[in-house]
Amino acid sequence: MNLSVEVAGVPFKNPLIAASGTFGFGEEYNELYDVSCLGGICSKGLTLHPKDGNEGYRVWETASGMMNSVGLQNPGVEAFVQTGIAQMRRFGNVLIANMGGHSMDDYITGASMLSESDIDMLELNISCPNVKSGGMAFGIKADVAKEVVSNVRKVCSKPLIVKLSPNAENIVEMALACEEAGADALSLVNTFQAMAIDLRKRKPVFNNVYAGLSGAAIKPIALRMVHSVCKRVQVPVIGIGGIYTAEDVLEFVMAGAAAVQLGTVHFNNPLAGREVLEALSQLCRREGIADIGEIRGIC
């Protein structure tokens, strides 16, 4: 029973990838189980310069999910290149560096540095607010995203995954624009812009007022978006959004995904990475699926 997949020329021993921001650089969850078992790990989102992240509450549970506004706390691209990569390499799986930026220059400089490093793939986070356009994220309008991806493409020789925001004006248009601009693959979706209010304090929970919603609640919408994008693009698509079980994984593959990311589920079940992998093998066997590629895009 073959779970191996290929995304933009990069071989993965299985389609499970740990989502950026939910897994650090792999160290912590590796204390609970051997994270080498995963097909790949996305690093915490990096920015050119180190960031402390947001003040106040950063996480909040919701029905069937959670919200986060961590604010990209990270050690910066240089520190990651110096020490983070070697740390992640020990796991022997596909090493995906996730990077965001707040200005075009940051994206270009950061991407150049990472392109020269030993990462396997670069996942471009375009959900970051653009300081120059009053904080509107790069990934809302297709033409803005196209410019970022084009500029990064010029300096990045590594396989380039563009991670799409579901808050985009039109996710299919966004996907096509990023493909046109040179993305080797797309990953979708990032978190949905959402809000919570703390009744006792009579204030928004988050200092930034809005925060990103993730988890099981978003799965049906994420699945629809993956499906609609897969219908239109040629490049491989990595599915993300409320995937908690092996059944969820297969749904995304049937919708067209070449691989998937697991995020919020790690907080509900710290062993999810390993358990979903084991369950995936068993499920494929039960369903008579000899090779996971057999069912890709059948819906």
Place this chain on the structure above:
Amino acid sequence: MKYLESKVVDNQRLTDDIYVLCVTYQGDAVQAGQFYMLKSWDTELTLMRPISVFKSDNDHLWFMYRTVGQGTKRMTLLAKGDSIRLLGPCGNGYPCESIKGKVAVVGGGVGIPPLCETAKVLQKNGAEVDAFLGFRDVLFAVEDFEPWCSRIFVSTEKGEEGYRGFVTDLLKPEEYDVVLTCGPEVMMRKVAAMCAEAGVTCYCSLENRMACGIGACLGCSIRTRNGMKRVCKDGPVFLSSELNW
């Protein structure tokens, strides 16, 4: 640190909103001031709940918790024989091995339970421990401190027993070598200020909203004098002098 399934031995209601949960335990050795991420559900609630260790022995852990929200309310349904999942031990705990002499543990409300395990460890290590326990109205856990403490001071803001007022009114930090505190932030800030004034070392145990509980997600990070720290992993215990208070 492990993710384990344990069995409930007992889940006793002490007051309107305070319960004591006892579970079987075969995991890693636990240190005073550490906590576990708990869940008594599957995916009905997304996140696990961080609850401090109240007491421990070779085969059991005790957690004393207040029903503040959906998770802790669900935990009240646990009965003997039920399964519960534990992730931990989490956090750094109080540095008990390096604490000698006269120690005050100052607790407020549901910050009191972790100080009980702490008092026991300190006393067994040869320290002399006084407990200062502050409540809103109803008392709980006071008896559990008796085997380990030379003196126990109790205060309530609105209740009938002990001193009427704040527990910090009763504390004289200069009488101690170290002060350990856990409870509402406003109380801990007061304790920290009193200790700073008296030149006495003070350790505070913080809490924060958490997702992973193990230092991976950065959901619980706070700003300190030594940069950003994760309450779940670099804490929850911090030197008061390290905090931006």
